[in-house]
Amino acid sequence: xxxxxxxxxxxxxxxxxxxxxxxxxxxxxxxxxxxxxxxxxxxxxxxxxxxxxxxxxxxxxxxxxxxxxxxxxxxxxxxxxxxxxxxxxxxxxxxxxxxxxxxxxxxxxxxxxxxxxxxxxxxxxxxxxxxxxxxxxxxxxxxxxxxxxxxxxxxxxxxxxxxxxxxxxxxxxxxxxxxxxxxxxxxxxxxxxxxxxxxxxxxxxxxxxxxxxxxxxxxxxxxx
Numbered sequence: 001x002x003x004x005x006x007x008x009x010x011x012x013x014x015x016x017x018x019x020x021x022x023x024x025x026x027x028x029x030x031x032x033x034x035x036x037x038x039x040x041x042x043x044x045x046x047x048x049x050x051x052x053x054x055x056x057x058x059x060x061x062x063x064x065x066x067x068x069x070x071x072x073x074x075x076x077x078x079x080x081x082x083x084x085x086x087x088x089x090x091x092x093x094x095x096x097x098x099x100x101x102x103x104x105x106x107x108x109x110x111x112x113x114x115x116x117x118x119x120x121x122x123x124x125x126x127x128x129x130x131x132x133x134x135x136x137x138x139x140x141x142x143x144x145x146x147x148x149x150x151x152x153x154x155x156x157x158x159x160x161x162x163x164x165x166x167x168x169x170x171x172x173x174x175x176x177x178x179x180x181x182x183x184x185x186x187x188x189x190x191x192x193x194x195x196x197x198x199x200x201x202x203x204x205x206x207x208x209x210x211x212x213x214x215x216x217x218x219x220x221x222x223x224x
Contacts, residue, residue, distance in 0.1 A: 002223060003031060003150060008189035013194040019200020024207040025142040027161065027199055028130075029192055032151040033127035034110075034151035041113050042103045049218045052095035057088050064091065118152045125149065126156035129224075142162065142207050146195050148183070155179060166206050175199050192221065198210055 004012070016027050057064055065079065068087065079087075103109040111120075126147035141162040148155045157172040179195030182188075 003033075004221070004223070009188050009221050012192045012196065015109045015196040016221075019196050019203070021209065023142075023203035024199060025144055025203030026198070027203075028143065028145045028198055029196065030126075030129050030147045031143060031188070031192070031221060032125065032147070032224045033224070035149040035154075036121040038109065038113050038117075038121070041117065042109060044095045045103060045112055050092045053095040053155065054088060054092050057091050082150075090160055096120040106151075115126040117213050119154060122147070122149045122152050122154040125157055126158050130158040142203070144199055144203065146179075146192065146199060148188075148192065150177075150188075155183075155195070157195075163203070163206070166203055171202055172199075175202070 012029055016029060019027055026174040036109050061084070063141060064087065103112065126145060126149075129147060130143075130145040141160040145158045146155070147158065157176060159167060159172070175198035177193050178198050179191045182191035182194055
């Protein structure tokens with residue numbers, strides 16, 4: 001799914017080129033639809049609901065038995081241990097499958113993912129992209145990755161070793177705040193441009209551009 005038009009891609013790429021024009025740093029921008037499939041969370045919720053259903057069956061067996069008896073026409077049955085166990089297994093499997101299936105609706109699935117888990121997965125994804133696309137790929141180890149994950153509504157800025165030693169996390173927090181202010185209002189390209197501009201300003205202070213500096217990483221926005 002493409003979030004930006006060709007013109008907006010060009011807008012972000014131009015912002016990266018402009019920011020790098022005053023710094024020896026290299027900025028990489030990545031826009032992701034989502035950072036993880038969260039199948040483990042989907043499984044965990046399904047197991048939790050199935051376990052809860054089994055607990056309720058154990059605590060209130062008459063409730064389930066009356067439902068089955070009504071389905072069978074209102075006849076009161078003499079339940080054998082084997083039949084009770086079979087019914088319990090059916091309830092557990094039915095609840096598990098139902099919970100798994102309703103989580104195929106993505107808005108609900110992502111709503112059920114705890115916020116700290118989303119934050120951790122987005123951070124992990126940003127670091128993976130950084131290791132592939134920016135880490136130690138510049139002469140002075142001055143690469144910075146700006147990562148935006150749309151489904152989780154989160155962003156990360158990951159810096160190479162030389163930059164991380166000189167720039168505090170609070171500084172990147174300010175850049176992300178400027179970026180997300182526009183993105184929350186649906187202006188994704190404008191938000192990325194704001195983030196790139198802020199990062200470029202920081203890099204120009206600590207790593208001014210040398211006369212022989214050359215562009216070592218692509219300026220284009222990467223959508224994944």
